[in-house]
Amino acid sequence: MKEFIAYCGLNCETCEARMATMNNDDTLRKKVAKLWSELNGVEITPEMINCVGCRIDGVKTPYCESLCPIRRCASSKRVETCGSCLEVMTCEKAGMILKNNEEARRNLGL
Numbered sequence: 519m520k521e522f523i524a525y526c527g528l529n530c531e532t533c534e535a536r537m538a539t540m541n542n543d544d545t546l547r548k549k550v551a552k553l554w555s556e557l558n559g560v561e562i563t564p565e566m567i568n569c570v571g572c573r574i575d576g577v578k579t580p581y582c583e584s585l586c587p588i589r590r591c592a593s594s595k596r597v598e599t600c601g602s603c604l605e606v607m608t609c610e611k612a613g614m615i616l617k618n619n620e621e622a623r624r625n626l627g628l
Contacts, residue, residue: 520625524572525592525599526615527622535569535579573599587611601626 522530530536538546547564555562570576572589582589588600588611597603600612606628615622 521573522571523599523625524589525597526572526588526612527600527619527624527626527628528572528615529621529625530569530571530574533569533571535567536571539568539570539577588615599626601628 520529524530534546534550537543538550544564547567550567551562551564554567566580568577569579569582572578572582572586584590591609591611592600592603595603600606600609600616603609603612606612606616606626616626616628
């Protein structure tokens with residue numbers, strides 16, 4: 519499994535938060551913070567947009583670090599990704615991503 523595939527199957531290499539972090543791009547951080555604030559109905563500041571990847575050691579956005587139910591579940595089960603979990607096809611948490619994202623399903627081998 520590619521290390522940049524998140525537990526849920528999303529590709530962290532294409533995540534603008536990771537791109538902003540890796541390129542130290544404050545303009546992109548501002549863009550992502552504005553978009554994510556609008557999409558989630560909460561204030562997300564550019565300073566929060568720092569992440570190296572879901573399964574990579576290092577900095578994460580506050581949501582990815584401690585709030586994401588998928589990441590918390592997979593970490594507690596010590597699975598490489600949700601694709602390794604026997605409950606993935608009936609999991610409500612993973613279903614938040616997998617029901618509408620064919621690429622994530624493919625990345626997990628589902």
